[in-house]
Amino acid sequence: MAKIRSIEIRFVDLQPTVKRTDAIQSFVSQETPIVTIIDEDGASGTGYTYTIGTGGTAVMRLLVDNLAPVLIGTDAAMVEARWRQLKMFTHATTPGAITALALAAIDTALWDLRCRKAGLPLHVMAGGAQERVPVYTTEGGWLHIATEAMIEDTLAAKARGFRGAKVKIGKPDPKEDVARLEAVRAAVGDGFEIFTDANQAFRVDEAIRRARLLEPLDIGWLEEPLVSDDIEGHVRLSNATTLPVAVGESIYSAATFREYLARGACSIVQVDVARIGGITPWLKVAHLAETFNIAVCPHFLMELHVSLCAAVPNARWVEYIPQLDPITREGMRIEAGAAIPSPAPGLGIDWDWDAIARVAVADPVTIQ
Incomplete structure (x- = not known):
């Protein structure tokens, strides 16, 4: 088990390749906050969340200003404890869409880290x-x-x-x-x-x-x-x-x-x-x-x-x-x-970091 040393947060805005409409709305973009958690062993895990065009910047601010700083120095292996810690920390805004989406970015990153350190795929x-x-x-x-x-x-x-x-x-x-x-x-x-x-x-x-x-x-x-x-x-x-x-x-x-x-x-x-x-x-x-x-x-x-x-x-x-x-x-x-499902350790998502850098809305933010 190792404590969380730093957290990197990125934000990309992906455009659908086809027009998407339903009875109440159009899916105009996928705002995608991406969170990478690095522990003291140097191991890392990456997770993400999304919106369908609105609210992504609000999710980013919650991650950068509130949730990520709370996790620095805590045990990354205790995934349930970390989720409950953040849920209680945000009790005044839960349940709710913005908070849930932000929690998901961190929780999926912690699961990715856990699986990678165990050498097992998520499934x-x-x-x-x-x-x-x-x-x-x-x-x-x-x-x-x-x-x-x-x-x-x-x-x-x-x-x-x-x-x-x-x-x-x-x-x-x-x-x-x-x-x-x-x-x-x-x-x-x-x-x-x-x-x-x-x-x-x-x-x-x-x-x-x-x-x-x-x-x-x-x-x-x-x-x-x-x-x-x-x-x-x-x-x-x-x-x-x-x-x-x-x-x-x-x-x-x-x-x-x-x-x-x-x-x-x-x-x-x-x-x-x-x-x-x-x-x-x-x-x-x-x-x-x-x-x-x-x-x-x-x-x-x-x-x-x-x-x-x-x-x-x-x-x-x-x-x-x-x-x-x-x-x-x-x-x-x-x-x-x-x-x-992918047999690779982790979530099974093979991120292309060069492509992410090209489409990122802003420079990544690092919390230490």
């Missing part, structure tokens, strides 16, 4: 439950994409071995959503999963009506139909439809997941490692979902989630949305429609 260190996890794509299903183009992209994904695709919904006329989904199903045939995502666009009455229109299509799930803090609304919807209801990308505390699960308000958990506050709480949510016999299908961050999904037995899908390609040397490995 083994955190559980070692699976060797591969099925993958589905979201990149061809954005709301603005014409039906014909969406069909073309989905057929291409199927030909590449993908086992499913997600289609964004939330057109003003719900029958237009249905028509788009029917067209995709007719093109890809049976045996290929189709998921839907409303991105919190509906109220309860509308969600129930739309869900009933979607039921004959046998979709894999209805994702984020309501605002994420409306647990009672999700209970009513879950009781009113046969569709699996998926939630999680906009939930920032394990306690909220507990309420969803205990009240039968969802049937798929999509916990996001950055938005929940790191690997430490992500694993708790995944294991909690397992006790309810519910699958974990995390949101975004495929480069990190592939290892976490392989670590737990109830992970069912990895979502394909590539975003780290410009700043990594090697992308996520996919074989026969399944994502394969």
Whole structure:
């Protein structure tokens, strides 16, 4: 065990390679704070977090001004203790998006450091439950994409071995959503999963009506139909439809997941490692979902989630949305429609530091 000697913090702003829109917003950029923790042995671990275009500088200020200085001189091996220390230190701003995102950058760096010193990949260190996890794509299903183009992209994904695709919904006329989904199903045939995502666009009455229109299509799930803090609304919807209801990308505390699960308000958990506050709480949510016999299908961050999904037995899908390609040397490995976690010690992300330096918004900050 060794104490933390210094922490380096970088900030890059990555632009999506394709236009991304849903029922409530556009994904204009991925603001990406990157944290590297160096211990007294000279070993290092790197983690990161993200936003979809706003709030990244607020996360950076919290990291630089508050969280990183607190960790200097503390034991890097005590990852749970470090997470709880920072959670208590920020108790006045938790649970909340900015704090959770900042905690995630540090926690993922500590896990990377722990795994590297142990000589083990994350998926083994955190559980070692699976060797591969099925993958589905979201990149061809954005709301603005014409039906014909969406069909073309989905057929291409199927030909590449993908086992499913997600289609964004939330057109003003719900029958237009249905028509788009029917067209995709007719093109890809049976045996290929189709998921839907409303991105919190509906109220309860509308969600129930739309869900009933979607039921004959046998979709894999209805994702984020309501605002994420409306647990009672999700209970009513879950009781009113046969569709699996998926939630999680906009939930920032394990306690909220507990309420969803205990009240039968969802049937798929999509916990996001950055938005929940790191690997430490992500694993708790995944294991909690397992006790309810519910699958974990995390949101975004495929480069990190592939290892976490392989670590737990109830992970069912990895979502394909590539975003780290410009700043990594090697992308996520996919074989026969399944994502394969990296065997390398650490998180399994091969950072390209020269590329990071080229796209960095500012010079790195070092806390000692």
